[in-house]
């Protein structure tokens with residue numbers, strides 16, 4: 001099986017903004033994109049993206065999960081990066097039509113079609129370090145993905161970093177390229193020094209998120225996770241898991257969580273921690289590393305409640321249980 005996100009459909013949907021209007025969307029080869037070498041995105045990182053999935057149901061139909069949320073988020077990211085305003089209806093149409101075109105290639109469960117809408121500033125203007133791009137390009141790439149856990153589902157090791165930030169606080173809710181490049185060195189260092197899978201960024205002791213996933217602490221029938229603010233990415237998976245948990249009768253506490261409270265609660269048997277995101281859905285965290293010391297979360301293994309919540313979400317996505325929250329969209 002190829003690495004996640006390394007296989008692409010040969011064509012993508014695309015539209016260009018010329019400074020006043022969006023071109024009619026087209027489906028073009030995805031192997032190349034023609035840009036001026038001075039394009040704004042290549043110098044000043046005027047770029048944002050999304051990640052969502054389409055699922056094949058047993059009856060052969062294809063459903064896209066919570067697309068409206070991802071479109072709202074990329075509209076917001078575009079606005080916060082001073083990129084041209086997107087046309088949400090056109091974007092919805094682009095996503096649906098390109099998924100429909102490659103419907104036959106949507107893998108069976110436990111695989112899915114990962115959808116990557118992307119918005120970039122295209123104006124050739126290297127003098128615009130402090131000014132927005134006038135023109136831009138929006139495209140929707142598709143990448144069929146297999147079972148994320150095929151390599152064996154194991155509990156992750158996270159390094160708690162209470163010094164660095166993942167990105168500047170006002171950029172946290174923007175899904176933008178530069179944020180990821182900036183988190184790479186701390187993450188690589190954590191891998192080399194502590195065999196950590198990810199860094200859990202906790203600036204000033206406030207438990208935030210990892211490089212590309214939200215963090216949830218599950219203590220008995222209570223889920224504790226940071227309340228929404230501008231400093232971190234508002235995950236659609238986070239929202240979906242919290243909605244399912246509330247529906248199951250669990251208590252959901254969206255509030256500040258300190259490193260001290262996290263480590264204290266984690267030590268209790270039966271406590272669980274997890275990362276949430278579209279790619280991995282919900283993945284158990286078994287070990288936290290802080291100041292060179294290792295702390296086991298609960299029994300250090302994959303959490304029962306984590307698995308139960310992940311399965312409940314997957315069952316909705318693959319049509320194995322009722323879509324009671326109205327999250328599936330027909331293509």
Ligand SMILES: *Cc1c(COP(=O)(O)O)cnc(C)c1O
Pocket residue numbers: 051175209210211212213214233234235236237238276277278279
């Ligand atoms: C994409 C992303 C998430 C998860 O968001 P989902 O909508 O659940 O996929 C969390 N944190 C960061 C930094 C992300 O980029």
